[in-house]
Amino acid sequence: MNSSLRPGPSRWRRAASIVLAAAWTRPETATPPSRPPPAEGFRLLLLQRSPDQGFMPGAHVFPGGVLDAADRSADWLGLFAPHHGPPGFGLGPAPFSRAAFPSLPHTGDSNADNTGELPEDVAFRICAVREAFEEAGVLLLRPRSSPPGPAPGPGLALEPPPGLAAWRARVRRDPRHFLRLCAHLDCTPDIWALHNWSAWLTPFSRTATRRFDTAFFLCCLREPPPVYPDLAEVVGYQWSSPSETTESFLSKEIWLAPPQFYEVRRLANFASFSDLHKFCLGRALEGLERWLPIILLTADGMVHLLPGDELYLEDSDFLENLMSTEKKTEEIMKEGKQFHRIVIHNRHLYDIHVTVQSKHKHVYPKNSVVSKSHL
Ligand SMILES: CC(C)(COP(=O)(O)O)[C@@H](O)C(=O)NCCC(=O)NCCSC(=O)CCC(=O)O
Ligand SMILES: Nc1ncnc2c1ncn2[C@@H]1O[C@H](COP(=O)(O)O)[C@@H](OP(=O)(O)O)[C@H]1O
Ligand SMILES: [Mg+2]
Numbered sequence: 097m098n099s100s101l102r103p104g105p106s107r108w109r110r111a112a113s114i115v116l117a118a119a120w121t122r123p124e125t126a127t128p129p130s131r132p133p134p135a136e137g138f139r140l141l142l143l144q145r146s147p148d149q150g151f152m153p154g155a156h157v158f159p160g161g162v163l164d165a166a167d168r169s170a171d172w173l174g175l176f177a178p179h180h181g182p183p184g185f186g187l188g189p190a191p192f193s194r195a196a197f198p199s200l201p202h203t204g205d206s207n208a209d210n211t212g213e214l215p216e217d218v219a220f221r222i223c224a225v226r227e228a229f230e231e232a233g234v235l236l237l238r239p240r241s242s243p244p245g246p247a248p249g250p251g252l253a254l255e256p257p258p259g260l261a262a263w264r265a266r267v268r269r270d271p272r273h274f275l276r277l278c279a280h281l282d283c284t285p286d287i288w289a290l291h292n293w294s295a296w297l298t299p300f301s302r303t304a305t306r307r308f309d310t311a312f313f314l315c316c317l318r319e320p321p322p323v324y325p326d327l328a329e330v331v332g333y334q335w336s337s338p339s340e341t342t343e344s345f346l347s348k349e350i351w352l353a354p355p356q357f358y359e360v361r362r363l364a365n366f367a368s369f370s371d372l373h374k375f376c377l378g379r380a381l382e383g384l385e386r387w388l389p390i391i392l393l394t395a396d397g398m399v400h401l402l403p404g405d406e407l408y409l410e411d412s413d414f415l416e417n418l419m420s421t422e423k424k425t426e427e428i429m430k431e432g433k434q435f436h437r438i439v440i441h442n443r444h445l446y447d448i449h450v451t452v453q454s455k456h457k458h459v460y461p462k463n464s465v466v467s468k469s470h471l
Contacts, residue, residue, distance in 0.1 A: 112224040113160030116141040118320035119369040134337030138369040144332035159228040166271040168219035170212035179243040191383035197410040225285035233324030237283035244288040251289030253321035291376035295386035338364035361461035393420040398440040404452040406434040
């Protein structure tokens with residue numbers, strides 16, 4: 097197997113994404129529903145990126161984006177007081193710290209506990225909530241007068257305020273306006289409704305224009321809120337269950353990047369909304385591993401190798417490097433046994449192979465093997 101090295105380290109953008117999972121609510125009217133209830137009992141919000149985006153144009157993604165200095169400003173402290181504040185902000189005991197491979201070169205960002213800035217865990221949650229507002233008009237806020245209990249139930253998005261468009265334009269122009277909007281509504285971002293879910297680094301590829309270090313949170317909502325795509329960064333949206341989303345991807349209605357496809361398949365493990373919500377509460381202390389997929393180019397496709405796979409190498413060279421082989425994907429698959437990988441047959445045909453045990457009380461997707469007729 098060969099490897100190819102690109103000179104110079106990447107610049108990492110720290111980002112947060114939010115997987116919104118809304119319970120399927122039975123229509124109140126007697127008219128027949130436009131589509132049958134989802135098999136999993138919940139639907140996920142996916143936003144369609146504008147074709148003009150510099151990165152992943154047209155892809156369907158979970159709401160999210162890059163951390164801004166305003167997300168960790170000490171100015172938030174006054175809004176969280178008196179019920180919440182440092183060190184834990186009512187988020188419960190700190191999760192185990194999982195200092196696994198890889199460590200990234202210094203990003204220039206500090207988690208400056210000594211400068212009064214917010215802890216990273218809180219800042220990333222504020223970022224995810226702000227991005228959901230900017231991109232989808234969804235306000236995941238909680239009135240300051242009603243602090244959450246120890247095991248909060250599923251969240252509920254706030255009704256959009258009058259003047260939503262003007263507020264959103266201000267926040268998009270300057271993220272510091274998000275704090276002003278929250279203060280105006282006497283609310284805080286509902287950081288307690290966001291559960292640590294996963295963390296993905298953009299893999300090195302010869303075509304990658306930028307690299308993200310993204311924390312994914314999961315938020316269970318009692319009902320799907322109305323969505324107002326900003327029609328700039330985001331041009332459309334859909335609520336679809338994991339199985340419906342997989343079907344849309346395979347039938348080429350939507351395109352998903354490998355991490356999003358993996359997360360959708362992972363969520364297909366849950367048979368009901370309440371199972372998913374209980375699962376999130378149950379693993380609050382487990383912390384996260386940040387995964388760097390390593391791309392293996394084969395003669396006829398590509399494999400994204402994930403930690404635990406027998407070909408995965410915990411070697412920091414692969415931060416700026418990929419693997420390649422002259423063998424075909426099928427040969428590579430026949431040679432192996434211990435799999436944690438996403439096989440990319442073509443742009444709309446991914447296959448997940450998992451034979452390893454999941455770690456840290458998380459769940460991995462089920463092994464999915466496409467039929468030869470799809471190839
Ligand atoms: C969508 C985001 C990259 C944020 O972007 P924004 O422009 O809104 O700031 C991010 O939320 C995200 O999805 N992060 C997940 C990790 C990631 O980098 N995903 C993309 C992986 S790219 C890939 O796997 C190959 C892509 C390909 O073209 O085949
Ligand atoms: N009207 C528009 N069309 C396409 N992309 C837009 C846009 N308005 C904003 N964007 C892009 O959306 C990205 C912001 O994403 P987020 O806030 O989620 O991190 C920025 O990408 P760049 O990082 O390429 O500048 C920004 O340029
Ligand atoms: Mg975004």
